[in-house]
Amino acid sequence: MDLRPSPEEVAFRQEVRDYIRANLAPETHRVMIEGRIPTKGQVVAWQQALNARGWATPAWPSEWGGPGWSPVQRAVFLDELHQAPAPEPVSFNVAMLGPVLIRYGTQAQKERFLPATANLDIWWCQGFSEPGAGSDLAAVRTSAVRGHDADGDHFIVDGQKIWQGMAHHADWMFTLVRTDPQAPKKQTGLSFLLIDMTLPGVTARPIITIDGRHEVNEVFLDNVRVPADCLVGAENDGWSVTKSLLSSERTNIARIGMTKHILRRVKAMTSDDPSLGVKAAAIEAELKMLEVTQLRVLDAQRHSDGADPRSSVLKLKGVELRQAASELLVAACGIDTLRAEAAGPEAIADPLGTALPNYAILRAASIYGGASEVQKTIVAKNILGL
Amino acid sequence: MNLELTDDQRMLKDMLDRLVADTGGVEAHRAAARMPRGWSPDMWREIVELGLPAMLLDEALGGLAGGGTELMIVGEALGRGLIAAPYLENGVLAAPILAAGDGDTAARALASLIDGSRSHALVTEGVTATGDRLSGAVRNVRGGDSADTLIVAAGDGIFIVPADAEGLRREGYPVHGGGRAANLHFDAVAATRILTGEAARKAVAAAEARRITYLAAMALGLASHALDTTIDYLNTRVQFGQPLGANQSLQHRAAEMYVELEQLRSATILAACMLDEADQLERERVMVAVAATVARTTRFIAQQAVQLHGGIGVTDEHVIGHCFLNLTAITIALGGVDANVTRLSDLGGFVSREPYWEAAR
Numbered sequence A: 001m002d003l004r005p006s007p008e009e010v011a012f013r014q015e016v017r018d019y020i021r022a023n024l025a026p027e028t029h030r031v032m033i034e035g036r037i038p039t040k041g042q043v044v045a046w047q048q049a050l051n052a053r054g055w056a057t058p059a060w061p062s063e064w065g066g067p068g069w070s071p072v073q074r075a076v077f078l079d080e081l082h083q084a085p086a087p088e089p090v091s092f093n094v095a096m097l098g099p100v101l102i103r104y105g106t107q108a109q110k111e112r113f114l115p116a117t118a119n120l121d122i123w124w125c126q127g128f129s130e131p132g133a134g135s136d137l138a139a140v141r142t143s144a145v146r147g148h149d150a151d152g153d154h155f156i157v158d159g160q161k162i163w164q165g166m167a168h169h170a171d172w173m174f175t176l177v178r179t180d181p182q183a184p185k186k187q188t189g190l191s192f193l194l195i196d197m198t199l200p201g202v203t204a205r206p207i208i209t210i211d212g213r214h215e216v217n218e219v220f221l222d223n224v225r226v227p228a229d230c231l232v233g234a235e236n237d238g239w240s241v242t243k244s245l246l247s248s249e250r251t252n253i254a255r256i257g258m259t260k261h262i263l264r265r266v267k268a269m270t271s272d273d274p275s276l277g278v279k280a281a282a283i284e285a286e287l288k289m290l291e292v293t294q295l296r297v298l299d300a301q302r303h304s305d306g307a308d309p310r311s312s313v314l315k316l317k318g319v320e321l322r323q324a325a326s327e328l329l330v331a332a333c334g335i336d337t338l339r340a341e342a343a344g345p346e347a348i349a350d351p352l353g354t355a356l357p358n359y360a361i362l363r364a365a366s367i368y369g370g371a372s373e374v375q376k377t378i379v380a381k382n383i384l385g386l
Numbered sequence B: 001m002n003l004e005l006t007d008d009q010r011m012l013k014d015m016l017d018r019l020v021a022d023t024g025g026v027e028a029h030r031a032a033a034r035m036p037r038g039w040s041p042d043m044w045r046e047i048v049e050l051g052l053p054a055m056l057l058d059e060a061l062g063g064l065a066g067g068g069t070e071l072m073i074v075g076e077a078l079g080r081g082l083i084a085a086p087y088l089e090n091g092v093l094a095a096p097i098l099a100a101g102d103g104d105t106a107a108r109a110l111a112s113l114i115d116g117s118r119s120h121a122l123v124t125e126g127v128t129a130t131g132d133r134l135s136g137a138v139r140n141v142r143g144g145d146s147a148d149t150l151i152v153a154a155g156d157g158i159f160i161v162p163a164d165a166e167g168l169r170r171e172g173y174p175v176h177g178g179g180r181a182a183n184l185h186f187d188a189v190a191a192t193r194i195l196t197g198e199a200a201r202k203a204v205a206a207a208e209a210r211r212i213t214y215l216a217a218m219a220l221g222l223a224s225h226a227l228d229t230t231i232d233y234l235n236t237r238v239q240f241g242q243p244l245g246a247n248q249s250l251q252h253r254a255a256e257m258y259v260e261l262e263q264l265r266s267a268t269i270l271a272a273c274m275l276d277e278a279d280q281l282e283r284e285r286v287m288v289a290v291a292a293t294v295a296r297t298t299r300f301i302a303q304q305a306v307q308l309h310g311g312i313g314v315t316d317e318h319v320i321g322h323c324f325l326n327l328t329a330i331t332i333a334l335g336g337v338d339a340n341v342t343r344l345s346d347l348g349g350f351v352s353r354e355p356y357w358e359a360a361r
């Protein structure tokens, strides 16, 4: 056995790093280093720079502009972005909707949406959760009723979505809606619809989170007329489409490079307090082993591209370590991090201003993307057979 | 041993529970955070009218002669209600120091504290005294930007400084979890000495014990509110066709939160009972153990309360996120687990290494 990267992988990593270094705008880089949220413009510019190199869509087939990378190369790419740190290509576009359109979309849908999705000319948001449908996603109630009028086939959509990340930046939203309320199983009456956010009846309202930021939204759908050619996959087969979406890119959820970035900030501050260094090292040891676990899962993908339930292990441990690192950064900053408002960019030394809000909002990482409790149930059922 | 409240203490508790029910809660907390001083003057007026700023003072000074238990009752209630008021700075820290202080200036400051006309903040580090002139810098003084009067421990004394004194510069800012603080710079600021030598040293040590006791009680109020709210949520939120609380894994999590809450309650009671302990070493040992316990237990309770609420738990609108932020802020203000257990270890801990029959304690 040999865990060392091949010379090709080493060269690939260097190539990625060089490109990021040469092309990432310094201001965007600074925002990312400080743990702030990049602006829409910064994210778009960066994704377009990646797309120009053919790297915005690492997991897409080359037919639709993907770079043809192996799973390991994709992980290396993401790791370089996270450690730089640089924004990821918008995951709603690249990791979620793109693969679904490629698998389930019509040729017309692919041609209409994929290039714009890769280039972030369209920003997508994810309209899955509802007030009554969180972990129990199949409980969605937003209704879509098929109809026909002078302008053609359509759905009339009514309901409420909640927690739409970046919906205030989004041009379109992909949604899970109920098209057959009479279906015997709640999973079988659902469809996957694409909704233009500018249609009459679509309203996004901000939700402010405990870090004081605006990232998530409620989206109200009031009598929205959605053309029928925005249905992806078969009518009432939306659950299959959604499951496929949720399982794509599951191996890259450990976010190890992000945790390394946080630890790097901790270690840059701890020269005078050895106990923090020891605590960072404890996280580093676990993170090292998680890297190996991730490599093992990636290796298995060479033989099978089916969903690997061990991705739940990556999510659980990855989130745990990221949360622990963010907590350690708060401890490293000490009482100065209580300061809620920087008087100016220079008035407060990095990273004091963002440590506490980031610790607070990272608690959500064990809630979204399949809450930790749900992940444990998957491990218990699908791996341990309990 | 007697863990019962007296009739007076029970009345105090009932009165505070009513106050909190009428005026507390997340809406008021969020509104207060946006006010210029970081707390609501109306709320503070109500607290003043109840005589609470003088609670710890002797009856001769117009006080209620309260001790650790009363401090716990007030802290727990104001914590539970997420009340944003400068009670820590005034009633808990400043009032007893001013009452012990000599001279007219201290007496006048105390009168203005009791009637709520002036707010106070305590500075215990970073400043040195040359005669009656103070110099130095100190960060993160709670209430430091809205205080009208500063009480400063420097050199071998404790001094009073009006906040508009020449040579005093204040840089105020809001703090996470609500309220405000300030970085203070003293440049040869003229001050009035109110305490000297051993009396001053003891006053500062006693204030630190009161601070820990009060923050522990606030944490207890916040954490018990967080657990109650979480239990309500587990009983009402339905997913997969049943209440969340039907899942045994979540029942166990709630039970673990409760175990930690009981430890926190015990820590607060211990601090309250040891507040007036004459053996200063023993009192400090207890107080750092209490601080470590607050930090450790509230971390788990706060994190799990958010987790079990799902997405709603990380919103600014819901009370749980504010319980989380306030508990985190208290832990940071107390210095976290590590610093306190390190200090406990330096002080010898509670268990002697000697064989039991020879052990001094």
Ligand SMILES: Cc1cc2nc3c(=O)[nH]c(=O)nc-3n(C[C@H](O)[C@H](O)[C@H](O)COP(=O)(O)OP(=O)(O)OC[C@H]3O[C@@H](n4cnc5c(N)ncnc54)[C@H](O)[C@@H]3O)c2cc1C
Pocket (backbone or CB within 6 Å): A125, A126, A127, A128, A129, A131, A133, A134, A135, A136, A162, A163, A164, A165, A166, A216, A364, A367, A368, A369, A370, A371, A372, A373, A374, B237, B239, B240, B244, B247, B249, B250, B307, B308, B309, B310, B311, B312, B314
């Ligand atoms: C910051 C953030 C961003 C988000 N972005 C998006 C987005 O862009 N688009 C979108 O559609 N959604 C998004 N979500 C929603 C997210 O997917 C949901 O929050 C998540 O599915 C959990 O649902 P819930 O919040 O309703 O919690 P609930 O499902 O009500 O769960 C509450 C708690 O109970 C636990 N629990 C639930 N069921 C069980 C069970 N059977 N056994 C044991 N424990 C259980 C959960 O793990 C959780 O701890 C986002 C959420 C957050 C917080």
